[in-house]
Amino acid sequence: MNDLRAVVADDSVVIRQGVVRILGDGGFRIVGEAGDAPELMELVARERPHLAVVDIRMPPGGNAGLTAAIAIRERHPMVGVLILSQYLEPDYALRLLGAGVDRVGYLLKDRLASADELLDAARRVAAGGSAVDPAVVHELVRARRRDDRIGRLTDREREALALIAEGRSNRWIADRLGITTKTLEGMSGTIFSKLGLEEDPDVNRRVVAVLLYLNGPASG
């Protein structure tokens, strides 16, 4: 079971230990902990884990965690990076996704209140998927609520769009919406054509396309 190796980086010992415990309980094997960005880089280079859970704001200063995460994406594309952040800022999520659409996640630290949400995101990222915090997606969708093209979507289509942007799998979304995967694929095609986006079979690229669309300039 302990075949997923993870490292955890956070300058707050309490949070680091909390994350370590949740991941450990969830079946990850924790192969190292780091309190700052250089330590994390060293750790990742040495251990090549499946997953690095990284605090966005770490020593030596500023958003060193984000910078380190982007560096990890470039140097070690097979290492998944899940950023934990206190900032509800889509820019950061998009920046991270810009460094590689798969094996990345941007999660608000609020989610630590639920072990399942953290584990779910961690597993998705470690397995090569992507995870974007629902609150971040929500803020983007909310900002685009007056967009005519978004307005053409039905409530259910909008719900599906948000879940797509969170990086959920088709199966998961279909389960959530209580429809079949086949129906979801059809709905997904409708959403993309209504938004004028090209349908992409790759889930992760689809996430980025939707997020970029949501973050882009208002149209209509």
Place this chain on the structure above:
Amino acid sequence: MSHRAGLVLAVGAAAFAAFTTFVGAQYGAPPDFLALDLIQGLSFVVAGAAAVWLRPASPAGPLLLVGAIAWFAGSYAPTGEPALTFLGFAFERYYDVALAALLLVLSSPRQRFEPRWLIALLGVAFALRSFGRLFIALSCDECGFVNPFAVWVDDAAFTNVEVASNVAIAILLVVTGVTVLLRLARAGPVLRRARWMIFAAGALALTAGTFDALEYAVSTATGTLLLELDEPWAFVLEWGMFGARALVPLAVLLATLQIRRAPGPLGRLAAGLDRPVSAGTMSDSLRIALGDPSLRLLRPVGDGTWAAEDSTEVSLPGAGTTRTVTFVDGADAPLAAIEHDMALLDHPELLDGVVRVLRLALQNERLEGELREQLEAVTASRARIVTAAEEERRRLERDLHDGAQQRLIGVTLAIQQARAAAGNAPDAAAVSAQLDRAADETNHAIRELRELARGVHPAILQEEGLAAAVAGLARRAAIPVETIIELDGRLPQLIESTAYFLIAEALTNTQRHARAASGFVHVARDGDLVVVEIRDDGAGGADIERGSGLRGLVDRVAAINGTLVVVSPPGGGTSVRAEIPVP
């Protein structure tokens, strides 16, 4: 000389003139002689009185009045009465001594009787001539008159004394003339310009005096005149000689009156100094006003040292030069010093007026300087306060993030652990529900703190800059807000945060009060300025004076030397535009 003493002297001279004229008339002097003599002699009285009155400090007045008395002392000659004739003959033309003294005084930088020996020798030579004329008689019969004062009768002695004294007088007058000329050559243009009339008349007077003395010496020694002339030329020559002397008091009078009417330059000076001017301009104005191109305006540098307008340290002119210094006194220390030609001391009113105007200008300049310094100090302290407030906000955000927010997340982790532990307890469901509520509350607090921290100072502003932070503002706005941020790279932190909070506040106003359908934010670089503009299509009617929010924005922008203009016509939307200089 005091006005009173001058008046007494003038009245005395006038009375003496009246007396001699009366005596002359009584003893049969020709009326035309008396009239000409009176007119010329009175010119000394009038000019002397005017000079004493208008220029009490100058020795010119007393000298002219003494000259007047000397003039009339020699007015007895043509009366026919032996005693009067010989007295007049003996004491005639002493005014040449007064005139020589006057010219020497006026050409001396400090208006002093110098050289004293020259005046003294001239006096001695005249005294010698008087002595000979009064006490040594000629033996000749055809002379007509018998000298009632004669002690000796000795032709040779008379001739020797007469020739010697007159030659001495002639030489001394020439020496006087040369001395004056040499001094004029050395003196500054001020002296030459102010007194050229006096010196021109003086040259004529000295020439006439020398000619007179030589004429006496030659005619006494040889029995023939130096210049034989027929009538009417002999008459013209004789009165020309007197007239030449009378020109001097006339010139003194004119010069005195001319200085009297010289307030013109003062007005121009005042007009030129009613606004702050450079030191060079101020000196130039003074040079023009006082007519002294060599003038220098000196400023105190401290410790009693002085600096010229080019900031070089200078020492004040000492004694023995033709320069002097007039101080412009301030409340407790001199404000400035004017180094100028000593001849300007003749124009005390002009100098005094200039000093007064200059004092006003310098005090004005000092006050303005102090005001400017205070303003700079206040501006600097305001900038420091704003910077400190900005730093404080950043610190607060950091503390919230690393402190309270972090701890609350720790709390949620603890709650989660407790929930896991409670899973085995008998009343697990109830405990779990309680823990869920606690977790919800905590998460709520975390979200509130996140909003609070962002409101205090958004981390994204510091980390990513204005464009990213403003995009967030627009995204979270209740109305669509278009943002155009045209900046290459980052701006100084204080400008970024000022612009950010300006945009945040303006957008808040728009959403709260303007009933606007959409907003527009534009940030662009314009040379050394950052122009921040926030517009909406709302109701307008915003007023800086009535909204404390707007007032605060104005102050905040002003604190970094920017300006803020709000245009908000009723029904015409609102535009808030700030221009912030980038250092």
